[in-house]
Amino acid sequence: MTRRRAVLVTGGTILVAVAVAAASLGFGGDQPPKPSGGPALATAPVTRATLTQTQQVNGTLGYGTPVRVSARENGTITALPVLGAVINRGESLYQVDNRPVSLFYGDRPLYRPIRSGDSGSDVTEVEQNLAALGYTGFTVDTKYTAATATAVSKWQKDHGITQTGVFEPAAAVIATGPVRVATVDMQPGDPANGQVLSYSGTTRVVQIPLDVTYQSMARQGSTATVTLPNGTVVPGTVATVGSVAVAGRLTEDPATIDLTVTVADQSKLGTLDRAPVTVSLVAATVENVLTVPVAALVALADGATGVQVVTDSTNHYVPVKLGMFASGRVQISGDGVTEGTLVGIPS
Missing domain, CATH: 1.10.101.10 (PGBD-like superfamily/PGBD)
Incomplete structure (x- = not known):
């Protein structure tokens, strides 16, 4: 099982991905796709994987609040x-x-x-x-x-x-x-x-004024990754989560809560103090699920989303149910789709 880093994908992005795939096949959502009778130009196997969605936020590496x-x-x-x-x-x-x-x-x-x-x-x-x-x-x-x-x-x-x-x-x-x-x-x-x-304190931590929109991701004890100014990535852990929201300085600024991330291996931090860093918080994870590249999705005539299943001599379209999107892949399930099934990748 491989763990994949991901970014959050919105519903709008999903529709765009499907629409692009549909256009590349030469049909729209109002016309049923017609099998070409031959294999797709490119294929990819359905694989099992762990998908993880993350959200990147900005923080400051230092020794905590004096x-x-x-x-x-x-x-x-x-x-x-x-x-x-x-x-x-x-x-x-x-x-x-x-x-x-x-x-x-x-x-x-x-x-x-x-x-x-x-x-x-x-x-x-x-x-x-x-x-x-x-x-x-x-x-x-x-x-x-x-x-x-x-x-x-x-x-x-x-x-x-x-x-x-x-x-x-x-x-x-x-x-x-x-x-x-x-x-x-x-x-x-x-x-x-x-x-x-x-x-x-004598141990450096990352302090984050977290937008309350992402408060659900801030779970004490959950994992995080910290990217230092030189590009080095070190693992971290969410240590404390504030319970009181602080209003933004300007009207348009979001309210925030205080979040602290600890880094176990302090040696990887060099001599940095009061340094800006980027932190990836884990939003959600699904393990051992069937996945395909997002580019494999196609829009079917009835409005459903499907994939093109490719065999040795034929191909056909199968509707699928979508789950998490992460790192360019998407969780799918549906009849006729199993681990190792080849799906077409529209070009």
Whole structure:
């Protein structure tokens, strides 16, 4: 079974293809075709194949939408990362008054000072990070105990922070994993208020403002192909599909939803960032169906569509039912049409 790449074909295109085929045989839809008594000038076998319709859309290859980071304490910015730097758990994202603001992993930002006696999901988040960084002597749970405070004091000492045992929310920035510095919005010496920098993920993805007309093609987990500016084609997967439509900037612009496509083999992307790419989304697929070249279709006198079946000494016309059009072929079914049957190709 071969897999074929395809483009969407409209009903109008189908009629044109059939009409052209009919004209090439010298008859119109109002006159019955007459067998010539001999084989067609050219023939093609009916084959089994997988047909796939796709829709090409434009996207941008990059590291995703940046997330803003604002300073949360008074002081002076004393150190900043370089643009494009990758920051991992426990590493300093920037410094205020020579105190590092570390990167912790989690799902929600810290919002309060945490001390002995406190409990909650933010306690769990801090304890998970401390444990991952090698600090011990406490149980990772929802309770901030004296043992947790002792571990926090050790962490504070290692980072040049006053040892209070209280974890201040300004001491860490929470992200879901390693981050890549997307912008640096301050410089050393600036007051620590406002946006300091922004970060993105460390893996490149394709972001697509998808016309809502094609929303049915955007299925999470479905395959896609990404064509890079140099013509290289790499496989991708639809990772996220937005649920809220965004109106176009101009009245005539279509509404769109946000679509993200991931690429597993990042090495094939070279050093591209913020690069325009073309993405082929799979619209529909049919497997193991009988197919013929679109050029084999003819218009029959009764308005039906058929093919010219060619044998060793004769040929005759057989009506067929049409299915998917893809990559210059069409799915057909009908009496007298089986795999290997030869059909005429009008010239």
